[in-house]
């Protein structure tokens with residue numbers, strides 16, 4: 001494991017509320033339990049459970065969202081999630097989260113995202129670079145942004161970019177609101193939008209206006225695709241030609257052909273797919289075929305907290321399950337850089353970090 005931790009890595013599919021440390025989640029649940037907000041013992045059981053079906057995972061997310069409702073909590077978990085990824089040498093992180101509106105505590109989608117940005121600013125143990133487009137463009141949100149560009153310090157560095165998720169429970173109007181917010185927050189490192197949430201809920205047509213608008217405006221789009229069997233939706237999603245998709249568990253021959261013809265990169269979440277039983281066992285995972293045929297792929301955690309994994313563990317699992325040696329594992333991690341939604345300048349910087357780490361191969 002030590003070697004897998006030590007190499008630089010790129011994380012492209014990580015949900016904020018799925019990546020919370022167990023210790024933090026338990027602490028927050030205990031606090032809320034004392035206030036009578038949840039029954040702590042029940043919550044503890046759910047949080048510490050190891051095997052979860054997809055249905056249970058979405059129940060858990062509803063519970064997590066109750067526990068993490070406050071702005072200050074969103075700021076705290078963002079800070080910790082960044083620290084955790086940086087501590088295992090993730091040098092570029094695309095973090096996704098669903099902006100939430102909650103009138104009872106005065107939370108708007110924008111104020112939710114401001115709490116996330118505050119979490120990025122609060123990280124002190126590593127240098128966080130999260131400004132994407134220009135470091136001078138003034139906007140109400142980015143007045144402190146230049147402070148977070150790298151300035152020659154010796155601290156560990158992590159580039160962070162954000163994706164705003166549209167939850168499949170949302171309406172067309174709510175989805176459009178998220179895209180508008182993403183556009184307003186480009187100067188703070190928002191590079192794209194994601195469609196996620198319980199895959200058995202919602203219809204593709206509901207989200208097309210928002211996703212098309214995002215694309216028109218130059219945002220990148222990634223979709224959770226084929227996480228449950230849904231032939232028609234997989235075809236519709238592939239016809240949309242997103243810049244990336246996540247999962248691709250329930251694909252038929254024709255879907256694979258289309259995906260490959262269109263060269264759409266796939267975010268691969270091995271542990272998540274096995275734990276939720278979307279894939280019956282690692283040896284039949286589609287990673288093997290995509291890797292062998294050199295299709296663009298990136299190993300990702302999905303929900304490091306919920307699935308008790310880390311990006312290092314995902315690389316280690318791929319190596320041991322599919323017999324990939326260190327040189328090729330390093331190469332797999334390196335190739336994920338080109339699939340990032342950040343601009344070329346950032347990707348070049350990340351490539352430099354990889355080049356200077358090549359010594360770790362010997």
Ligand code: 6MZ
Nearest residue numbers: 015016017018061097098165196197198224
């Ligand atoms: C689909 C998922 C997911 O956005 O509140 N999410 N959506 N499939 C998955 N595979 C297991 N894992 C996480 O993070 C949690 C939210 O991300 C989505 C769900 O909408 C979940 O509520 P945020 O930070």
